[in-house]
Amino acid sequence: MSQPADILFLNAHILTMDEKMQQFNPGALVVLEDSIVAVGPEEELKGEYTARETIDCDGSILMPGLVNAHTHVPMTLLRGIADDLRLDVWLQGYVWPVEKEFASPEFVRLGTSIACAELIRSGVTTFNDMYFYEDDVATATAQAGMRGICGQSILKFPTPDAASYEDAMEKAREYIKKWKDHPLIIPSIAPHAPYTCTAQILRETTDLAKEFDVPLHTHLAETFFEVENMRNENGMPVIPYVKKQGLLEAKLIAAHCVHVDAGEIRTLYHAGAGVSHNPSSNLKLASGFAPVTKMLEVGLNVGIGTDGPASNNDLDMFEEVRLAAFVAKAVTNDPTSLPAPQALLMGTRLGAQALHIGHLTGSLTPGRRADLILVDLSPTHNSPSFRRAADNPYAQIVYAAKSTDVSDVMINGKWVMRDRKLLTINEAELLAEAAQIAKKMDAFLIEREQSVLSKLITLGGSSEEESFEVQVKVRLAETGPIVQALMRNEIDILYERHYRQHDVYFFFEDETQGRLRYREDDFIDTPNGRPTRTRSRLTLIGRKREGKFEHEVLLSRSRFLAPATNSLRFYREYFTPKTEATIEKDRLRWFIKYKETEFYVNLDNVNTPQLGYFLEIKSRTWSRKDADNKSHMLNELLELLSASGGETVTQDYIDMVENPSGS
Ligand SMILES: [Zn+2]
Numbered sequence: 001m002s003q004p005a006d007i008l009f010l011n012a013h014i015l016t017m018d019e020k021m022q023q024f025n026p027g028a029l030v031v032l033e034d035s036i037v038a039v040g041p042e043e044e045l046k047g048e049y050t051a052r053e054t055i056d057c058d059g060s061i062l063m064p065g066l067v068n069a070h071t072h073v074p075m076t077l078l079r080g081i082a083d084d085l086r087l088d089v090w091l092q093g094y095v096w097p098v099e100k101e102f103a104s105p106e107f108v109r110l111g112t113s114i115a116c117a118e119l120i121r122s123g124v125t126t127f128n129d130m131y132f133y134e135d136d137v138a139t140a141t142a143q144a145g146m147r148g149i150c151g152q153s154i155l156k157f158p159t160p161d162a163a164s165y166e167d168a169m170e171k172a173r174e175y176i177k178k179w180k181d182h183p184l185i186i187p188s189i190a191p192h193a194p195y196t197c198t199a200q201i202l203r204e205t206t207d208l209a210k211e212f213d214v215p216l217h218t219h220l221a222e223t224f225f226e227v228e229n230m231r232n233e234n235g236m237p238v239i240p241y242v243k244k245q246g247l248l249e250a251k252l253i254a255a256h257c258v259h260v261d262a263g264e265i266r267t268l269y270h271a272g273a274g275v276s277h278n279p280s281s282n283l284k285l286a287s288g289f290a291p292v293t294k295m296l297e298v299g300l301n302v303g304i305g306t307d308g309p310a311s312n313n314d315l316d317m318f319e320e321v322r323l324a325a326f327v328a329k330a331v332t333n334d335p336t337s338l339p340a341p342q343a344l345l346m347g348t349r350l351g352a353q354a355l356h357i358g359h360l361t362g363s364l365t366p367g368r369r370a371d372l373i374l375v376d377l378s379p380t381h382n383s384p385s386f387r388r389a390a391d392n393p394y395a396q397i398v399y400a401a402k403s404t405d406v407s408d409v410m411i412n413g414k415w416v417m418r419d420r421k422l423l424t425i426n427e428a429e430l431l432a433e434a435a436q437i438a439k440k441m442d443a444f445l446i447e448r449e450q451s452v453l454s455k456l457i458t459l460g461g462s463s464e465e466e467s468f469e470v471q472v473k474v475r476l477a478e479t480g481p482i483v484q485a486l487m488r489n490e491i492d493i494l495y496e497r498h499y500r501q502h503d504v505y506f507f508f509e510d511e512t513q514g515r516l517r518y519r520e521d522d523f524i525d526t527p528n529g530r531p532t533r534t535r536s537r538l539t540l541i542g543r544k545r546e547g548k549f550e551h552e553v554l555l556s557r558s559r560f561l562a563p564a565t566n567s568l569r570f571y572r573e574y575f576t577p578k579t580e581a582t583i584e585k586d587r588l589r590w591f592i593k594y595k596e597t598e599f600y601v602n603l604d605n606v607n608t609p610q611l612g613y614f615l616e617i618k619s620r621t622w623s624r625k626d627a628d629n630k631s632h633m634l635n636e637l638l639e640l641l642s643a644s645g646g647e648t649v650t651q652d653y654i655d656m657v658e659n660p661s662g663s
Contacts, residue, residue, distance in 0.1 A: 017345060068320075071130075073129050092574075112140035155191075251274075274301045277295075381402065469558075541556065
């Protein structure tokens with residue numbers, strides 16, 4: 001007696017991607033409700049089931065839908081916004097500021113819907129996401145009928161959807177509760193990365209993931225610098241560090257793992273962690289080459305991900321699977337490594353296992369959900385078809401087929417694409433909306449890029465502060481008399497310091513922007529003269545002098561002061577100055593009081609370029625009138641230090657600094 005079914009697929013070449021890598025050609029597959037109930041040779045199953053709908057696959061490949069193991073789907077809206085940049089410049093200089101300005105629940109839903117259209121078209125049935133407003137990602141994903149592990153991001157600083165991490169944790173808990181039993185959505189928690197989270201955040205997110213038994217999705221060991229910083233700050237590489245914070249106790253999904261050693265791979269394996277390998281992203285950002293073949297040898301579940309469409313710049317898993325195979329061969333210098341069947345396995349069942357949902361999807365196995373695709377082999381680029389060896393069809397899919405060959409997609413037993421027509425998404429409408437937002441983002445960046453000050457403010461983490469100071473510089477032949485003179489009774493020394501100062505000035509095409517100074521102070525407070533600590537600061541200094549007084553006392557204004565939390569390299573790549581100048585000096589600084597007025601007295605030995613000794617006296621001031629008074633006092637002090645006979649060179653010095661090549 002024949003059994004009832006919903007859909008019966010016939011005349012397909014079936015790649016089950018199951019444990020035995022079974023193939024059936026011609027094969028049949030039976031779907032009832034949301035699941036696969038049978039798969040096997042056509043002649044066996046044909047008479048056994050009576051289905052509501054019978055599909056003649058006409059020799060197409062029928063295989064599990066692809067699993068995109070790591071992405072940030074709403075970022076389809078940011079695709080192409082800034083490219084060919086280093087990760088830190090790209091994130092801090094462009095992506096984060098734009099997200100801060102534009103990301104909203106509506107933005108996220110639109111970006112997700114567009115991503116779902118692209119993913120479905122390219123044969124993806126499941127993706128693993130991490131972004132903000134993940135409740136909206138989940139909503140749009142469920143509407144598109146896709147399976148998603150949707151991870152609510154947690155970072156140590158304010159994000160578009162949370163003022164603080166405590167706030168983010170609270171929202172994440174509610175979000176997980178809300179979606180916990182959804183048939184398509186698996187909510188998860190996503191501490192962004194060890195370098196953007198505190199140890200406490202890593203522990204708290206782990207506890208939340210364990211409490212609700214949901215996956216924990218994060219970025220680990222993506223760049224060499226991340227590992228180097230981790231070693232410097234915590235004395236260990238990334239995997240031991242996150243293990244110490246308990247992260248491996250959760251159902252961990254670790255994106256990247258580019259810079260991990262053999263011991264770390266074993267640690268991940270023993271913890272049952274899943275890894276997402278993201279070849280396009282790693283190539284484009286020059287992050288390095290993940291030791292994928294070693295991970296697979298150990299038995300680690302390694303899936304393949306596209307990463308966000310702003311760092312790839314697409315969501316094409318066919319391309320990604322092919323790249324995974326190619327990169328592994330190139331890196332190991334061995335064309336036999338990561339063969340096509342294994343690469344496709346990473347894109348399907350291994351990917352699902354890496355996401356801790358191998359029991360639901362990833363292979364065409366009775367009992368699994370009906371997440372499947374048909375791939376049309378008739379286009380010219382797929383011909384001819386060899387079937388001599390078992391590996392032939394895998395090679396055809398991995399090395400020749402394109403995502404556009406996917407003709408039909410079913411997720412959870414429901415069609416989402418038939419004959420290349422999307423059934424759950426109106427693409428034209430969404431793309432028109434995206435184009436409108438892109439115009440606004442362009443305008444936002446165009447305006448910002450015009451001003452060094454606004455680029456500086458965009459980096460955040462610092463407060464704008466305008467300050468004025470009166471200053472004078474005197475060229476000296478020797479410093480001894482000044483040090484002697486500072487001992488006079490009229491002068492009250494509040495403290496003195498010794499440091500080496502390393503200044504780099506950035507000059508811009510438009511001189512009215514002012515000049516940006518990156519300053520590193522190495523404090524020397526030990527007898528051996530070795531620096532004990534370093535302080536870095538950025539100052540945007542107005543080009544224009546605000547006033548001029550007797551004896552070349554100048555009034556100047558700096559428009560912005562900020563701690564420099566990034567490297568000089570970062571600022572250079574972000575601000576793209578026209579020219580630069582480096583000034584290095586050994587500085588003795590006294591903070592003194594003279595007639596109830598505070599002054600800084602600096603004795604500099606400028607050694608790069610070789611300019612010699614200078615006395616600098618300066619004082620902060622807040623108004624023009626105050627500047628007048630201070631300039632008189634400053635001249636008195638100059639007299640007292642017996643240096644008024646020396647040559648005052650304030651303007652000359654600034655000219656030398658500002659125009660190093662011309663002097
Ligand atoms: Zn990522």
